[in-house]
Amino acid sequence: MRARNCGRALGALVxxxxxxxxxxxxxxxxxxxxxxxxxxxxxxARVNVMGDSELRATVGADGRFELDGVPARSLELYVVASxxxxxxxxxxxxxxxxxxxxxxxARPGAFLTVRVRDEKGAIxxxxxxxxxxxxxxxxxxxxxxxxxxxxxxxxxxxxxEVKADDLEDVETxxxxxEGEERVQAITLPADDxxxxxxxxxxxxxxxxxxxx
Numbered sequence: 001m002r003a004r005n006c007g008r009a010l011g012a013l014v015x016x017x018x019x020x021x022x023x024x025x026x027x028x029x030x031x032x033x034x035x036x037x038x039x040x041x042x043x044x045a046r047v048n049v050m051g052d053s054e055l056r057a058t059v060g061a062d063g064r065f066e067l068d069g070v071p072a073r074s075l076e077l078y079v080v081a082s083x084x085x086x087x088x089x090x091x092x093x094x095x096x097x098x099x100x101x102x103x104x105x106a107r108p109g110a111f112l113t114v115r116v117r118d119e120k121g122a123i124x125x126x127x128x129x130x131x132x133x134x135x136x137x138x139x140x141x142x143x144x145x146x147x148x149x150x151x152x153x154x155x156x157x158x159x160x161e162v163k164a165d166d167l168e169d170v171e172t173x174x175x176x177x178e179g180e181e182r183v184q185a186i187t188l189p190a191d192d193x194x195x196x197x198x199x200x201x202x203x204x205x206x207x208x209x210x211x212x
Contacts (some may be wrong), residue, residue, distance in 0.1 A: 031070055031098065037079055045082065087106040114141070160172055
């Protein structure tokens with residue numbers, strides 16, 4: 001009898017707390033992540049969740065940012081602080097709550113120059129390059145030089161995808177170190193089917209690790 005009464009009392013307490021705001025009854029699957037980027041450069045600084053380009057936020061003049069709708073799990077933030085500094089930081093987001101990551105200190109970013117040629121050594125027209133998961137827009141390769149420079153990039157590894165009309169898509173992994181200037185040479189094979197894969201897939205065809 002006592003156990004039943006205790007159960008009723010606990011249920012009443014929970015209902016009272018919910019009614020008074022003791023619990024946040026929002027969506028437990030997502031939450032909010034906020035923090036401050038040190039040395040943030042106005043108009044340049046931004047934050048997004050690695051692997052989800054839709055989850056991104058601009059950074060205020062004071063370096064503060066807030067990301068809403070972040071999945072409640074362990075994830076990585078991709079941070080661009082300025083034209084030369086960047087960072088990646090791990091955070092465990094909590095559902096229906098605000099997770100404050102505090103201050104994020106960016107480090108000297110790496111810069112990656114992607115140099116693209118076809119199998120005959122010519123510069124293909126309309127080449128697009130993307131580092132997946134970083135939230136960066138697809139970058140166009142300069143047709144006069146056949147290359148494009150990406151950065152600043154936080155140290156780490158990335159999936160690099162290169163596409164051009166009438167040539168096979170190429171996807172390869174590239175890793176960069178803090179402050180590194182790296183050149184990645186990519187050769188795009190001829191596509192007998194007349195274009196890249198419609199489903200976004202690609203075969204791996206790595207160029208040399210250093211095209212310089």
